[in-house]
Amino acid sequence: MAFEKGYTPSTVLMDVKTTFPQSPGQPDYVPENYDGKFRGPMQLRFTLGNSINISAVKLLAMVGIKDFLQKASDMGLESLAPSDSNLKRFGLAITLGGGETTLLDLTSSFSVFARGGTKRPVNGITEINDFSGKNIYKKPKISDQQVLSKEASFLISHILSDNNARVEIFGPSSYLNIPGKTVAVKTGTTNDKRDNWAVGYTNSLTVGVWSGNNDNTPMNAKIASGATGASQIWYRLLGELLKKYKDGIMEKPDKVKAVTVDAYLGGLPRDGMPTRSEYFIDGSEPKEQSPYYKKLMISKSTGKLANDVEIKSGNYEEKDYIVITENDPVSTDGKNRWQEAIDAWARDQKDDKYHPPTEKSDASSDLVVVQIKSPSDKSTVDKGKIEIKGKIASVASIKTTKIYINGTEVKTLDGNISEFNESYEFKDEGVYEIRVRSWNEKDRDGDSVVKIGVGKPWDSATPTPSPTP
Incomplete structure (x- = not known):
């Protein structure tokens, strides 16, 4: 069944x-x-x-x-x-x-x-x-x-x-x-x-x-x-x-097919893991590797789970772990006894791959990292509306974000945001410097700067006076 x-x-x-x-x-x-x-x-x-x-x-x-x-x-x-x-x-x-x-x-x-x-x-x-x-x-x-x-x-x-x-x-x-x-x-x-x-x-x-x-x-x-x-x-x-009757089982139905799988955790094959062949009812075969394989970003500073700042600044390394989870469908009190048993088993395993860190790193907790994703630095774009997109990372909550074009503040964004997407009309050809600066609740700040050319190469002239948003 x-x-x-x-x-x-x-x-x-x-x-x-x-x-x-x-x-x-x-x-x-x-x-x-x-x-x-x-x-x-x-x-x-x-x-x-x-x-x-x-x-x-x-x-x-x-x-x-x-x-x-x-x-x-x-x-x-x-x-x-x-x-x-x-x-x-x-x-x-x-x-x-x-x-x-x-x-x-x-x-x-x-x-x-x-x-x-x-x-x-x-x-x-x-x-x-x-x-x-x-x-x-x-x-x-x-x-x-x-x-x-x-x-x-x-x-x-x-x-x-x-x-x-x-x-x-x-x-x-x-x-x-x-x-x-x-x-x-x-x-x-x-x-x-x-x-x-x-x-x-x-x-x-x-x-x-x-x-x-x-x-x-x-x-x-x-x-x-x-x-x-x-x-x-x-x-x-x-x-x-069997001296009188034939042995053997039923023939394989057409809707059953053989697929090579990971011999350990059952998904599609994974490099370095043994494989085996298994039969599946058509449509039920695994489409990806087992979800129990986890690639986690680990802080280079603390060995804990990298925080957003460390991820954005590249201060992390990726490590492979095995994290097995099960739901307890018969629990009536909210306790997941199946997972408790799995966690106890994992604690007894000697291989480090069963022991992923669970705490988040507090390194670089005061830093603010801002990244402008679009437009790209040192790029040339056409005149008209340009979307300024990017991300902000900070362990402490972000308080204020400001956008500057050629040194002039053109937009203020209040609140704890992790992304920004603002449009501006660049009517005149020229070279422009776009800066986005954010402050967190600890009054620490960070910024990101890109230089673009509108209708001309980005390095063809000095920055053009700030346009009217």
């Missing part, structure tokens, strides 16, 4: 210890990964392949529990329909096995991916004949229903069949990898360790396996993981079935 909402296999979510508030009276939900580790920025291909729990919970929060339940129900998990009672009792933990279903329904829902998004009703009885051969029941014909786009189905299938996408957790030779065969597979364990399952599929069959205790008691955590438990049975069963 996330892929139908514009998220992509290269969308980055932060795998960091994150607190998710629950309903009033309930303790906060703090999910952990199976191995207890957190891996920082991860793209969705690898969070899904490696069953990264924090990313799964975040993605559910981003797409919405109601829409998730509706899609699950559409695909065959009817016990998860978005009824009033389900909406009240299900929280974000449902994405980690907090809901109830049957193995048949779960396996049937995975077959939707295998068929390119088409749901086919499950029926164990096709017909019934009596002892004389007379037909007394025949399964009614029910049309297939498209419940997921072909494009989203392909992306899911490709990820779940990508052994490299799960190698971080499962290793290169797990029970999910059948040598020489292409099979999409996903494992899962309920958060109370009572149920462990593995469901996989090809174009020709879908197989689900459940393991657990008959009395519904929790299993030993050491044998209730995605890498053990049901996956061992599934592996052996598929090994036999």
